[in-house]
Amino acid sequence: MKKRPMNPNFLKNKFTLLTAAAFLSVSNISAQTFSDFNYRGNDKIYNDNPLKPDEFYSPILQGCYPDPSITKKGDDYYLVNSSFSMFPGVPIFTSKDMVNWKQIGHVLDRPSQLKVEKGGVSQGIYAPDIKYNKYNDTFYMITTQIAGGVGNMVVKTKDPAKGWSEVQKLNFDGIDPAIFFDDDGKAYIVHNDAPPKGTEQYQGHRVIKMWDYDLEKDQVVAGSDRIIVNAGVDITQKPIWIEGPHLYKYKGKYYLMCAEGGTGGWHSEVIFMADSPKGPFVPAKNNPILTQRYFPKDRKEKVDWAGHADLVEGPNGQWYGVFLAIRPNVNNRVTKGRETFVLPVDWSGTYPVFQNGLVPMKPKLKLPEGTQNQTGQNGFFPNGNFTYNDKLTDKNLDYRWIAMRGPRENFITSTKNGVKVNPMETNIKALAPVSALFHRLQHEDFETSVTLDFKPKSEKELAGITCYQSERFNYVFGITKKGKDYYIVLERTEKGASRLIASEKISLSKTIKLQLMGENDNISFNYALDGKNFKNLGGPVSGDILSTDVAGGFTGSLIGLYSTSSNDIVPN
Structure with a gap:
């Protein structure tokens, strides 16, 4: 894959930061190197539903990959997701068959594009x-970039694999903008906004607005805005949060598809039709066209919160819809976050209909004719109960390794023995960039381990693993020092308040292996001084604080390889 030339100022700043970090690591800060990362999923739903040769799993992207949007050029499909304050931002995937997806990078991969340094985990990039x-x-x-004073914005490129332009700010309020290119070459933007001042009828009353878009100036045309949907399908029913709009043209008609009902249990997808791109848009009588809100809460293999969809014409003329949904765990908690699902769409009638989008969703779908499931092979993203191994020795880390609020290159050094996470003077609770490499939690039941080479020189130093839902809800499991002794510690942070669960004095002679085991909404934190005989610290602890129903926000949980020079955990 060819790389786009970097901005020289960015390279200069990056070099300065890397040099400073390297200097710290060899002077007064201890070396810490992570290697041999292993992640393995063991979810019951996949064990109970093995794939046949003509099947594939949905979700196609497990873990925190919400708000999918999709487009195509020729035979190539491109899909993006919300990334909030994760850095780099907006992961982008490509496929030729809507089944096998390969990550080609991130859309927002430079600090000049992404201003999330001080944002909470659920701020930053939306939809x-x-x-x-x-x-x-x-x-x-x-x-919409909910951070750094950016607001609504657009970037563009000729080749999604070669990098994207600098940010162009757009002159309108609201969230969830989408762009539409008509057959006559004209362009329009639709988005969610507040109703005109003084006309709001209830909490959650929103509107969908449309603007003409000037392709030469990359800006909306001032004064061209108009409301095309007020409140939702039926304002007398007080629908909440009409949002996530997308506009399509099909067989001479214009279709506006939106999410309605909020992103939780009443989430749905609704559709409107018009003869002109500017309306009037008439809702379909059979709305919603996608939802999981009508079924028993205790249903087996539950999928919920389905909505926020986008449509594309797939291979052989078969339409598909990508959308977000969640799969709660045994305690009905949402630890993995909102994931990207896919369903075939029937557009043989007037309106598009998600096939089996109004019945309880199944974990498996039939492969499109002539397609082979290559999950986890040939560079394609894995799904199901996969295993991911990474020695962490490659100079260019896998795209799935991300940072929080700033570039990972600011604090990592690649070595032949693994990746060195050079500690920043921030800890995991900071509303600032932190020195942690994150991997999304992608299963309900999982096992992950990593080898750590680290000997702290002071009580201010800590390195280990964090289970991170946000800066206010997380676990830290790592090595620090007290006096002349080394300790392994486990801390729980809930609502920003931290509590030491357990600590144990250890003898550090060489590397230590850290292991997390998640099962039935509990997590066990284990360590092995000899690399094989694991000992538990603190017993199984609840995964409750890793769930959005406890922690709030819009993200799923992350597993972080974490280092800090501002440790505040004091061993017993």
Whole structure:
């Protein structure tokens, strides 16, 4: 894959930061190197539903990959997701068959594009929309950046694998913008906004607005805005949070598809039709066209919160919809976050209909004819109960390794023995960039381990693993020092208040192996001084604080390889 030339100022700043970090690591800060990372899923739903040769699993992207949007150019499909304050931002995947997906990078991979340094974990990038404009052979990614004073914005590129432009701020309020290119070459933007001042009828009353878009100036046309949907399908029913709009043209008609009902248990997808791109838009009589809200709460293999969808014409003329949904665990908690699902769409009638989108969803789908499931092979993203091994020795880390609020390159050094996470003077509770490499939690039941080479020189130093839902809800499991002794510690942070669960004095002679085992909404934190005989610290602890129903926000849990020079955990 060819790399896009970097901005020289960014390279200069990056070099300065890396040099400073390297200097710290060899002077007054201890070395800490992570190697041999292993992650393995063991979810019951996959064990109970093995794939047949003509099947594949949905979700296609497990873990925190919410708010999917999709587009196509020729035979290539491109999909993006919300990333909030994760850095780099907006992961982008490509596929030729809607089944096998390969990550090609991130859309927002430079600090000049992503201003999330002081943002909470659920701020930053919301609901990106990606669309290809065949008239100028250009891809557009439009989104809302809830941080750094950016607001609604657009970037573009000729090749999604070669990097994206700098940010162009857009002159309108609201969230969830999407762009549409009509057959006559004209462009429009639709988005969620507040109703006109003084007309709000209830909490959650929102509108969908439309603007003309000037492709030469990359800006909305001032004064062209108009409300095309007020409140939702039926304002007399007081629908909440009409949002996530996308506009399509099909067989001469214009279709506006939106999420309605909020992103929780009443989430759904609804559709409207018009003869003109500017409306009037008439809702379908059979709305919603996608939801999981009508079924018993205790149903088996539960999928819930389905909505926030986007449509694309797939291979052989078969339409598909990608959308977010959640799969709660045994305690009905949402630790993995909102995931990306796919369903075939029937558009043989007037309106598109998600096939089996109004019945309890199944974990498996039939492969499109002529398609082979290559999950986890040939660079394709894995799903199901997969195992991911990473020695962490590659100079270019896998794209799934991300940072929080700033570039990972600011604190990592690649070595032949593993990746060195050079500690920042922030700890995991900071509203600031932190020195942790994160991997998304992608299963309810899982096992993960990593080898750590680390001997702290002071009580201010700590390195280990964090289970991170947010800066206010997390676990830290790591090595620190008290006096002349080394300790392994386990701390729980809930609502920003931290509590030491357990600590134990250990003898550090060489590397230590850290292991997390998640089962039935509990997590066991284990360690092995000899690399094989594991000892538990603190007993199984509850995964409750890793769930959005406890912690709030919009993200799923992350597993972090963490280092800090501002440790505040004091062993007993």
